[in-house]
Amino acid sequence: MEKRRITLKDIAMASQVSIATACDVLNNKPRTRVSETTRQRILETASRLGYQPHRGARSLRTNLHHLIAVSVLLAPEMPFSPFASELVSGAFKAAREEGWHITVSGYRDIQEELRQLEEIIAERSVDGVIIYEPVEDDPRISLLKGKMPFVLIGSYEKEEVYSVDLDNEGAAFMATQHLIALGHHHIALVSAPRHYLTCRSRQRGYRQALLQAGIPFDQSFVVEVEEYSSQAGAQALEILLQRNQPRPTAVVAMDDSLALGIIYKAHQHGLHVPDDLAVVGFNDARYTEYSEPSLTTVRVFAEAMARQATQMLIRLIRQEPVGARHIVMPAQMIIRRSCGSWKKGKSVFQNDAGSKGGY
Amino acid sequence: MEKRRITLKDIAMASQVSIATACDVLNNKPRTRVSETTRQRILETASRLGYQPHRGARSLRTNLHHLIAVSVLLAPEMPFSPFASELVSGAFKAAREEGWHITVSGYRDIQEELRQLEEIIAERSVDGVIIYEPVEDDPRISLLKGKMPFVLIGSYEKEEVYSVDLDNEGAAFMATQHLIALGHHHIALVSAPRHYLTCRSRQRGYRQALLQAGIPFDQSFVVEVEEYSSQAGAQALEILLQRNQPRPTAVVAMDDSLALGIIYKAHQHGLHVPDDLAVVGFNDARYTEYSEPSLTTVRVFAEAMARQATQMLIRLIRQEPVGARHIVMPAQMIIRRSCGSWKKGKSVFQNDAGSKGGY
DNA sequence: CTGAAAGCGCTTACAG
DNA sequence: CTGAAAGCGCTTACAG
Structure with a gap:
């Protein structure tokens, strides 16, 4: 398995220059212009011999491990x-x-x-x-x-x-606004704990969207869960349903796995998604296209x-x-079926990727 | 950000031995026994000074990058x-x-x-x-x-x-046998292309289980898809349903994403899972616990x-x-609801992990 | 049995 | 402007 390694020295000898010059040329160092012919000769030799610098040696000198x-x-x-x-x-x-x-x-x-x-x-x-x-x-x-x-x-x-x-704030704003445009007023937010900074920004975006639409913010519509999982999503919906508020008619979930848990739990309660509860996820986990109903979500690059x-x-x-x-x-909204906009035939967003029937 | 690095030389000097000895002791080289006290002294110095060998230097010498x-x-x-x-x-x-x-x-x-x-x-x-x-x-x-x-x-x-x-063969055998034990005779297999060797073994396991139960193998019950995705799973079920056979009453899918697509498509056709079609997946992707119905699958470590x-x-x-x-x-069977064994109250397998109400 | 010294392949400060 | 040489921190063959 061991062929002798091609080293800088080999390149230098074969190109009839010093090791230093070969090194400089191969690393594109400013130094003086070596004559263009020499330069080419070195480059050509290196590639002909398949020269690859030894990472260890380089790292010993430069203290960089790459x-x-x-x-x-x-x-x-x-x-x-x-x-x-x-x-x-x-x-x-x-x-x-x-x-x-x-x-x-x-x-x-x-x-x-x-x-x-x-x-x-x-x-x-x-x-x-x-x-x-x-x-x-x-x-x-x-x-x-x-x-x-x-x-x-x-x-x-x-x-x-x-x-x-x-742009977490913008993304959450977009998702919330989408639900507002569909006529929802009682929009819940299922979020990770506030010490996740991402979620804090997203909560701001959510509130902004409500504010802009003149919908009062209601703290009890915000549930913070300990982790991103379907299980946590299911529990969050349970909490939302048990509270004495007017039941939320829509939920924005900060992760698709939460959204799946919410849909699961909604079904258990006999709630139809999206008719009784519209759901929007986050992150566009690919498999959510095939959940029942397929998940409207925010894609993140x-x-x-x-x-x-x-x-x-x-x-x-x-x-x-x-x-x-x-x-x-x-971010980008991916409109599928869990938000219900396909029924109402209106959305404030273009449905680019979602409409291609796949990706 | 740069403190001077502690080198072998430092350790050797501080322990009053040669660099070579320090090196040997720290690398646990067989060499002669250095006296146990010296040995301990070196080890202690190294840990006191927080010695960490330089990966680059080591790699230059040994030609290993770790x-x-x-x-x-x-x-x-x-x-x-x-x-x-x-x-x-x-x-x-x-x-x-x-x-x-x-x-x-x-x-x-x-x-x-x-x-x-x-x-x-x-x-x-x-x-x-x-x-x-x-x-x-x-x-x-x-x-x-x-x-x-x-x-x-x-x-x-x-x-x-x-x-x-x-143990792909054993795993597929187990999954198929589980469905057979539930009374199924028309069991389809949705597999990746045969050039995936994993799938070849699994196909063998599937056939073995049929053979052992005296169920004739029917090639048209085996669908090979090009990739593991829900979309491919949905297409596979379409193919199975369009064929003129007695419709399969159960499917083993070689990946959970295939299984989800199959369930999705089954619903579209008005088939109830598991009553009209029992489904078993593979790999135990965690989120499948929250699919509707939750997925019986084969967990792989x-x-x-x-x-x-x-x-x-x-x-x-x-x-x-x-x-x-x-x-x-x-591998290990994880029994949830998509196979229907919870209705029939029988299974040939213990339901260890699946019963913990978590994973 | 142990230590001094060579050398891995680079990069760069220095001398010419 | 260019090359010879030192040296990065290890490991190991070799000398004592």
């Missing part, structure tokens, strides 16, 4: 959510475009995850970290701050950090977000200029 | 399946236990994935590869064979390779499989004795 850790906290009963999965793909692709690798943790338990990160920091086996789904006073952030470059996917209030986030975050992080690590400190990405 | 690539091929419309996600977690954890990292690709397109692997092989930026879901004549295997150690998750017929696999594969691969890379070349892991 490795990024992606820290994703998983919901207790859920493996990588569709959202997190796209994040991983996006980060991998963006990393590879720069010749980097990613390593993906993915613990269910924050303590385990912290231990992991501590170890990684101590080892310095990684050059930077992407943190997904930060919570308030996220201990991962305190751990990393000042020790290692990192970029958040999500947003953070306490400190100035680099981040790529969804997770892969694109991860790409941005990865590129940003690599620039940070290289100490190159980074550009914007925060990037905010838009 | 990095494994995990190659997962994604279904076109699906991000990491729950199964693949658990694989990733399992591989990560097992890798970290040895101080290694994993890098996760995850392309939808086999050509892209191959290009990726080729690049990784050329760079030698990775010490080995875990391949998930090999197909017949898998081009990834030809690519890696003889160039880099790899372990399959799944099985392979053409060549002797190292692998960790589910993906995380454990990935752990095994990772440990095996690391041993291969280190050229340590590996033990078994193939490891086969069992």
Whole structure:
């Protein structure tokens, strides 16, 4: 399995230049212009011999491992959510475009995850970290701050950090407005706990939409659940139905798995979705197209977000200029059947992707 | 962000031994016994100073990067399946236990994935590869064979390779037998294409169960779909219903997403699940507990499989004795409602996990 | 049995 | 402007 490795020295000899020159040319260093012919000769030799720099050697010199850790906290009963999965793909692709690798943790338990990160920091086996789904006073952030470059996917209030986030407020606004346009006045919101900052922004968007429509905000219509799962969604609807309010006629759920649980529980109560209860999810987990009824949801471009975050992080690590400190990405409504707009024939949004009958 | 790094030299000086001795002790090399006191002194100093070997330096010397690539091929419309996600977690954890990292690709397109692997092989930026879901004549295997150690998750017929696999035959046997025990005779199988080796084994298990029960095998009850998706599942049921056979009264689907599509389509045709059509899925994607009806499925211990594969691969890379070349892991039936056994009150299997009211 | 020294393949400060 | 040489932090073959 072992062929002798092609080294810089080989390239230098074969191109009749010094190792230093070969190194500079191959790394595109500014130095003096080597004559264009020499330059080409070196490049050509390298590609002919299939030269690949030795990552270990490079890393020993530069103290860069070209490795990024992606820290994703998983919901207790859920493996990588569709959202997190796209994040991983996006980060991998963006990393590879720069010749980097990613390593993906993915613990269910924050303590385990912290231990992991501590170890990684101590080892310095990684050059930077992407943190997904930060919570308030996220201990991962305190751990990393000042020790290692990192970029958040999500947003953070306490400190100035680099981040790529969804326009959560706008997205929730859009979802709520859609239901309002369908004539709903009693619109519930099922959200993760408020220490998830994402959810805080989304709650703002929800309130904005109500405000704009002149619908009074009613705190009891907001249920916060401990995790994103169908089970939690089912429980949330139970709570909403047991309260003495006028029953909600519509729900916005902050994740598709919550929405599925809500629909499940609605059916158990003999409520028809969408006639008795309109439901809108979040994140566009693909399988929700085939739930009964198919789920209207807010699609989030997770892969694109991860790409941005990865590129940003690599620039940070290289100490190159980074550009914007925060990037905010838009979302898109996917109209299917659980919101009932297909019955009323009206929607404030175009139904792009949803209408293609697939994707 | 930069403190001076603690090196072996620091440890050696502080412990008043040579660098070589420090190195040996810290790496647990057989060498002579250093006196136990010295040994302890070195260990203690290292931990006091927080010594962490420099991965780059080590890699330059040993030509090992302590990095494994995990190659997962994604279904076109699906991000990491729950199964693949658990694989990733399992591989990560097992890798970290040895101080290694994993890098996760995850392309939808086999050509892209191959290009990726080729690049990784050329760079030698990775010490080995875990391949998930090999197909017949898998081009990834030809690519890696003889160039880099790899372990399959799944099985392979053409060549002797190292692998960790589910007992696919046994699992499908179990699922089919469960339906037979419920009185079904017309049991359909919705499978991925036969070039997925996993499915081939499962088809065998299905036939075995029929055979044992004296039910004739009918090829037209087997539908092969191109991908694991709800859409494909829905189409498969359409095909089964249009054929002129006695309509199947039960279906085993090789993936939960197929099963969901089947249930969806059954409802569209006015068929009640499980009364008119019993459905059993595969893989126990968590959300299927909340589908309507909740899905009876075969749980697969993906995380454990990935752990095994990772440990095996690391041993291969280190050229340590590996033990078994193939490891086969069992599956477990999770009985919920879509198979209808709760109505008939009989099942040949214990309902362990399914009865806990959770997962 | 133990330590000094070479060398892995790069990058870069320095000398010419 | 360009090349020779030092050195990053390890591991190991070799000398004592």
